Each structure stands twice: as C-alpha cells, then as structure tokens.
Amino acid sequence: MSTTTTIRPAASTSKSLASSQKFKTFAVVFGCTSAITYVACDLMGWPLFSYHPMTNRLEWFRVPPRRGEGPVMYWYGWIALSLLCGSALGFLATMLPKTISRKIPLALVWILPLAAIPLLFYSLMPFWTR
Amino acid sequence: MEFIFDYISSNTYWTILLIFHGLLAIALLGALTHQGMAVLLPVQRAQPNAAFVTRFRAVQGAGYASAVCVLWVITFLFGAYIYTEYRVSIRIPIEQQGFWKTLGLFELKEHLATLGLGLLPIYWYLWKNAENTSYHSARKWVTVYLAGVCWFVFLAGKILNNVRGFGS
Numbered sequence: 001m002s003t004t005t006t007i008r009p010a011a012s013t014s015k016s017l018a019s020s021q022k023f024k025t026f027a028v029v030f031g032c033t034s035a036i037t038y039v040a041c042d043l044m045g046w047p048l049f050s051y052h053p054m055t056n057r058l059e060w061f062r063v064p065p066r067r068g069e070g071p072v073m074y075w076y077g078w079i080a081l082s083l084l085c086g087s088a089l090g091f092l093a094t095m096l097p098k099t100i101s102r103k104i105p106l107a108l109v110w111i112l113p114l115a116a117i118p119l120l121f122y123s124l125m126p127f128w129t130r
Numbered sequence: 131m132e133f134i135f136d137y138i139s140s141n142t143y144w145t146i147l148l149i150f151h152g153l154l155a156i157a158l159l160g161a162l163t164h165q166g167m168a169v170l171l172p173v174q175r176a177q178p179n180a181a182f183v184t185r186f187r188a189v190q191g192a193g194y195a196s197a198v199c200v201l202w203v204i205t206f207l208f209g210a211y212i213y214t215e216y217r218v219s220i221r222i223p224i225e226q227q228g229f230w231k232t233l234g235l236f237e238l239k240e241h242l243a244t245l246g247l248g249l250l251p252i253y254w255y256l257w258k259n260a261e262n263t264s265y266h267s268a269r270k271w272v273t274v275y276l277a278g279v280c281w282f283v284f285l286a287g288k289i290l291n292n293v294r295g296f297g298s
Contacts, residue, residue: 014196014258017255017258018254018255018258019259023255024255026251027251027254027255028252030252031248031249031251031252034248035245035248035249038245038248042241051214053214053215053218054218070218071218071222073213073214073217075213075240076210078244079210079244079247082244082248083247083248106265106267106268107267107268107271109249109252109272110249110268110271110272110275113245113248113249113275114275116241116245117242120238120241124234124238126230127230127231127233127237130228
C-alpha cells in the first residue's frame with residue numbers, strides 16, 4: 001500500500017498566499033489606501049454610486065434624493081470606491097521592485113485607520129451638535 | 131424574495147436577519163477578544179489549574195485568523211443588507227424623535243466596520259506568519275484595533291436596537 005500525501009488545493013493556495021511577498025505588499029497598500037480613500041470619500045462626498053432604498057434605484061456618482069422616493073444612501077458607493085482604489089493601488093504596488101516595496105512601513109496599516117477615526121468623527125459633527 | 135412575505139411578516143423577516151447578524155457579531159467578538167488579550171497580555175503556557183483569565187489569554191491566536199476574516203465579511207454583508215431597511219424604517223422615526231447622537235453613533239459604527247474590512251488581508255497575512263518576530267508589533271496593534279472596533283460596533287448596534295428595533 002503506497003502512502004502518498006495529498007495537499008488540498010484550498011490549503012495549498014492559502015499557504016502560498018501566506019508566504020508570498022507580493023501578497024504582503026498588496027495587503028499593506030490595500031489596507032492603507034482603502035482607509036485613506038474611504039475617509040476622502042466621506043469627507044468630500046464622493047460615492048461611486050448612490051442607492052435609493054425605497055425604490056431599489058442605483059445611480060452613478062452622487063445624486064440628491066428624488067422627490068417622493070425617500071432617502072438616498074451613499075455608504076455603499078463609498079465602500080465600492082475605496083475597495084476599488086485599494087485593490088488597484090495594491091495590485092500596482094505588487095509590480096514595484098522588492099527593494100522599494102519592502103520600505104513601506106508596516107506600522108502604517110494600523111496608524112492610518114486609527115488616524116481616520118477622529119476625521120470620521122468630525123464628519124459626523126451635525127449629529128453631535130444638533 | 132417577495133415570496134418569503136407570504137409566510138412571514140416583513141418585521142419578522144428583518145428581525146430574524148438582525149438576530150443572525152447579532153449572533154455572528156458575538157462569535158466575532160469572542161474570537162477577537164481572545165486574540166486581543168493573547169497579544170496584549172501573552173501567556174506562554176497556562177497550567178491546568180490556572181485562573182480563568184490566564185486561560186482566556188493563553189489561546190493560540192493564529193488559529194482564529196481565518197475564522198475572524200470570514201466572520202467579519204459575513205457579518206458585514208448581513209449588516210449592509212439590513213442597513214437598507216434600517217435607513218427607511220428605523221432611521222427616519224429616530225430622526226423624528228430627535229435622537230441625533232444615537233444616529234451619529236450608528237453612522238460611526240458603519241464607518242469603523244468598513245475600515246476594519248480593509249484591514250482583513252494584512253491581518254490574515256500577519257497571523258499566517260505568526261512565527262515572524264518582525265511582524266510582532268503590527269500583528270499586535272492590528273488585532274487590538276480590530277478587537278476595539280468590534281466592541282464599539284457591537285455596542286453601538288445594541289444601543290440603537292434599544293432605542294428602536296424592527297417592529298417597534
């Protein structure tokens with residue numbers, strides 16, 4: 001009876017991602033840029049699309065509420081834009097030479113999201129002061 | 131989806147989803163609190179007769195990483211779906227009642243949950259390389275950040291549900 005070891009594809013993919021320098025670069029840049037883009041989208045009011053929950057209507061970019069159609073939501077559009085920007089920049093960063101990508105400070109992945117909290121808190125000022 | 135409302139009311143449907151969302155959040159909270167304690171106050175090896183808190187801190191954090199990522203994404207998707215109904219059925223009456231700070235707290239919750247979502251790839255990578263000591267500081271603070279966010283998000287959701295839940 002032969003004894004061969006079979007590696008499951010999912011486990012193998014997970015292991016190769018965990019040891020990949022390119023994935024690390026992608027994850028660092030994705031974490032930093034998605035946080036920055038999300039805060040910018042919130043402060044500047046830049047959704048990729050607007051969603052009208054009462055009518056299930058989706059429209060590109062920022063649109064005001066329509067008369068008789070209830071409120072409009074931008075949060076989904078901010079998430080989509082920040083994840084897209086994070087993914088695109090993360091992917092581009094994987095093409096950088098290792099000598100450059102290794103110089104990106106790892107501490108930024110928690111410092112930037114932490115610094116985002118007071119800015120997001122500030123963006124909600126109308127709720128705190130009303 | 132409309133066929134569901136032939137069997138249960140709209141309020142029951144959204145309440146069931148909200149309960150699932152809450153249960154997933156509790157599982158996530160437990161995993162991240164264990165991990166957070168393990169990185170902030172590490173214990174090399176807990177004795178069998180060690181105190182409860184010592185045993186709580188003595189978990190192998192790496193084993194939670196994939197589960198935390200999956201739970202965060204699923205909980206987030208549930209929350210994002212429920213948010214559509216919240217915006218129409220819950221937020222408008224709360225605005226009419228003037229609970230602006232509660233609404234602000236909930237908006238902040240949505241922001242922080244999104245920031246946490248962006249951190250999941252690096253969080254997963256750092257924990258999958260837990261033996262790499264050069265990642266120790268980043269792994270610790272990313273985990274503590276996610277645990278803190280998870281506690282805030284959970285409590286903000288609980289407070290909002292106390293102010294006005296589905297069907298109230």
